[in-house]
Amino acid sequence: MDLLDWHRGRLTSRRLAVLVKHMPRDSAVAQEIHGESADWTVTDYLLAAAVDHLAAANWMFASVNTDEDADAPEPPVPVPRPGDAASLEGSTDEQATPPGPDDLMRFFT
Known part of the structure; x- marks a missing residue:
């Protein structure tokens, strides 16, 4: 999945939001949002x-x-x-x- 697809119009904002929301707990986004509690x-x-x-x-x-x-x-x-x-x-x-x-x-x- 390429993030530029959203900019190019091939990826909808809704699909991008769903992908970000359901990222694994060990992803960089989850680590940034939840801190060390993402490890538990x-x-x-x-x-x-x-x-x-x-x-x-x-x-x-x-x-x-x-x-x-x-x-x-x-x-x-x-x-x-x-x-x-x-x-x-x-x-x-x-x-x-x-x-x-x-x-x-x-x-x-």
């Missing part, structure tokens, strides 16, 4: 969410089953996602603090 598919986001939920569940289990005198386990760090500046920089004071063992006990009782 829906499956990648779902896998990252599954990893985050599993890590949170394991942390909750460890927190509830830890001796009262022992140090609480460190809360899990979420998988960094593209375009999420907070996850790339680490936790900030603006983010909500994870629940502690007392919060978990209140929730489950």
Whole structure:
């Protein structure tokens, strides 16, 4: 497909718009429009969410089953996602603090 075909009148504007809209995620246009999030598919986001939920569940289990005198386990760090500046920089004071063992006990009782 030659882009000059649009200029020559052999390619309609509608067809050109459809071609640009449905370009593959790894194309230069998609990379320019979506940035690094173009590299992640829906499956990648779902896998990252599954990893985050599993890590949170394991942390909750460890927190509830830890001796009262022992140090609480460190809360899990979420998988960094593209375009999420907070996850790339680490936790900030603006983010909500994870629940502690007392919060978990209140929730489950």
